[in-house]
Amino acid sequence: MAQRNVLQYIILGLLDQRPLTGYELTKAFDSDIGEFWSAQHSQIYPQLRKLEEAALIKHEDEISGEKLTRKRYDVMPAGQVMLNDWLASDATEAAPGKDEFPLKLYFIRTAQDRRLGPMLGTQQRLHEQKLIHLRHQMATKFPEGVGKSDFGHYLVLDYAVRRETAYCAWLTDAIARVEA
Amino acid sequence: MAQRNVLQYIILGLLDQRPLTGYELTKAFDSDIGEFWSAQHSQIYPQLRKLEEAALIKHEDEISGEKLTRKRYDVMPAGQVMLNDWLASDATEAAPGKDEFPLKLYFIRTAQDRRLGPMLGTQQRLHEQKLIHLRHQMATKFPEGVGKSDFGHYLVLDYAVRRETAYCAWLTDAIARVEA
DNA sequence: ACGATCATGTAAGATGTTACATGATTAT
DNA sequence: ATAATCATGTAACATCTTACATGATCGT
Numbered sequence: 001m002a003q004r005n006v007l008q009y010i011i012l013g014l015l016d017q018r019p020l021t022g023y024e025l026t027k028a029f030d031s032d033i034g035e036f037w038s039a040q041h042s043q044i045y046p047q048l049r050k051l052e053e054a055a056l057i058k059h060e061d062e063i064s065g066e067k068l069t070r071k072r073y074d075v076m077p078a079g080q081v082m083l084n085d086w087l088a089s090d091a092t093e094a095a096p097g098k099d100e101f102p103l104k105l106y107f108i109r110t111a112q113d114r115r116l117g118p119m120l121g122t123q124q125r126l127h128e129q130k131l132i133h134l135r136h137q138m139a140t141k142f143p144e145g146v147g148k149s150d151f152g153h154y155l156v157l158d159y160a161v162r163r164e165t166a167y168c169a170w171l172t173d174a175i176a177r178v179e180a
Numbered sequence: 181m182a183q184r185n186v187l188q189y190i191i192l193g194l195l196d197q198r199p200l201t202g203y204e205l206t207k208a209f210d211s212d213i214g215e216f217w218s219a220q221h222s223q224i225y226p227q228l229r230k231l232e233e234a235a236l237i238k239h240e241d242e243i244s245g246e247k248l249t250r251k252r253y254d255v256m257p258a259g260q261v262m263l264n265d266w267l268a269s270d271a272t273e274a275a276p277g278k279d280e281f282p283l284k285l286y287f288i289r290t291a292q293d294r295r296l297g298p299m300l301g302t303q304q305r306l307h308e309q310k311l312i313h314l315r316h317q318m319a320t321k322f323p324e325g326v327g328k329s330d331f332g333h334y335l336v337l338d339y340a341v342r343r344e345t346a347y348c349a350w351l352t353d354a355i356a357r358v359e360a
Numbered sequence: 361a362c363g364a365t366c367a368t369g370t371a372a373g374a375t376g377t378t379a380c381a382t383g384a385t386t387a388t
Numbered sequence: 389a390t391a392a393t394c395a396t397g398t399a400a401c402a403t404c405t406t407a408c409a410t411g412a413t414c415g416t
Contacts, residue, residue: 003374003405006280013287023395036282043376045397068384070395087284088295094306094344097277100186102216102339104267107193108332115268116331126274146357151296152288155357159282159350164274166346170339177326177335183377183402203367223404225369248412250367 007039007047008056012075012083015057019074022048032153035134035160048073056082116178124171131164187219187227192255192263195237199254202228212333215314215340228253236262296358304351311344 014020014028025048026041028034048071051057056079059071075083101123108116138157146154194200194208205228206221208214228251231237236259239251255263281303288296318337326334 005374006278006283007375010283013283016287021395022397026395032286033283034276036276036279036286038276038278038376040377041396042378042398049397064394065385068395083287087287087299090299090302091281091306094303094310095279095281096214096216096218097279098186098218099216099275099277100184101271101275102336103186103190103193103213105332105339106213106216106336107196107263107267109329111326111331113331118270119267122270123274126271130274146291149289151291151293152285155354156282156286158354159285159347162346162350163343166342167339170342174335174338185402187403201367202369206367218404220405221368222370222406229369244366245413248367 006037007043008051009083009086010037010039011044011047011051012056012079012086015073015075016080016083019072021062021070021072023070025073032156036156051079054078111178117175120171120175120178124168124175127164127167127171131161131168134161134164186217187223188231189263189266190217190219191224191227191231192236192259192266195253195255196260196263199240199252201242201250201252203250205253212336216336231259234258291358297355300351300355300358304348304355307344307347307351311341311348314341314344 010033011025014025014033020028022041022045025044026039029037029039048057048059052059052073055076057073057075059073061069062072063069101119104119108119134157138161141157142150142154190213191205194205194213200208202221202225205224206219209217209219228237228239232239232253235256237253237255239253241249242252243249281299284299288299314337318341321337322330322334
């Protein structure tokens with residue numbers, strides 16, 4: 001997964017929607033995008049510099065108050081080409097995607113292991129909270145179903161809800177199995 | 181996710197089941213474990229050296245044929261303690277888990293975009309193949325349901341099947357939406 | 361004999377996280 | 389005033405991938 005520099009494409013994609021600052025890009029990884037990718041500002045600012053050096057994006061300085069300047073970045077034509085190339089490139093495999101919890105479970109041999117209850121319980125709480133949050137997002141962002149200009153966003157939220165629903169159902173069944 | 185050195189715990193967990201060589205450990209990431217974590221031999225051999233330096237594992241030389249020696253690693257008591265600490269440590273958040281495909285979708289605005297059909301179709305083929313493979317694994321590894329000593333393995337395979345099932349269902353519905 | 365697989369390692373470079381560092385603006 | 393948030397950057401370090409490198413064994 002690494003080595004393909006997915007981050008640069010995400011940045012191009014977000015900037016293609018509307019011009020954003022590094023700070024705003026960073027925040028994007030805490031909400032929608034955060035379900036599928038993460039990145040810190042320490043990774044984003046250097047990447048913005050590289051993209052600008054490659055003339056894929058440009059920035060304009062904005063001033064708020066007395067002297068605070070922020071850089072608002074925008075995609076250049078070459079950047080749009082690169083973004084579209086990425087979108088058109090097709091995947092060759094269903095990505096593995098790392099998840100630490102199933103791994104732990106893999107090393108627990110018997111249903112009688114005392115650690116199973118707490119482990120599964122904690123995960124259940126975490127994922128049910130996440131599911132509630134996602135359903136809430138769905139309800140607030142798409143109260144009347146999917147519109148004309150947000151199709152991808154809708155599909156992706158739908159995916160996240162389904163993924164967490166399946167995760168929770170699995171945990172519930174696993175807990176039932178342990179108790180039986 | 182990084183910085184916690186999950187790889188070392190996976191190695192300890194695998195070696196705790198039975199002694200393995202670096203080569204065998206590497207292969208483990210192509211089958212069961214591969215659904216949740218990946219690692220190349222270039223990462224595994226150095227990690228084995230570090231674990232041995234820390235006296236968490238040890239190895240014995242095995243000879244096959246004339247002169248080919250392989251190192252078969254085994255967990256030491258200190259390694260078992262560390263493995264158990266990891267298993268007992270509880271997660272503080274539901275991990276994000278990176279997945280490139282939903283991300284691409286996020287940047288597609290309308291259901292009329294010509295790229296949607298091929299993109300979703302490719303993913304559907306990949307994930308349905310994966311699901312078939314996982315179901316086959318389930319049928320061969322647990323033909324009579326879960327046994328006494330493989331509970332974790334069963335749970336984890338069950339999870340993988342459910343995850344792919346949900347993924348496929350989502351793709352099918354998404355494709356139906358695009359065609360409508 | 362030859363190709364597939366077994367077997368182990370290193371090197372270079374990309375990606376990602378945590379911590380360090382600084383300062384401005386806004387709301388209370 | 390002061391705390392929260394806005395805003396941008398760098399440094400050190402850990403993780404991960406790709407490629408380089410070598411040689412043995414097994415099946416046909």
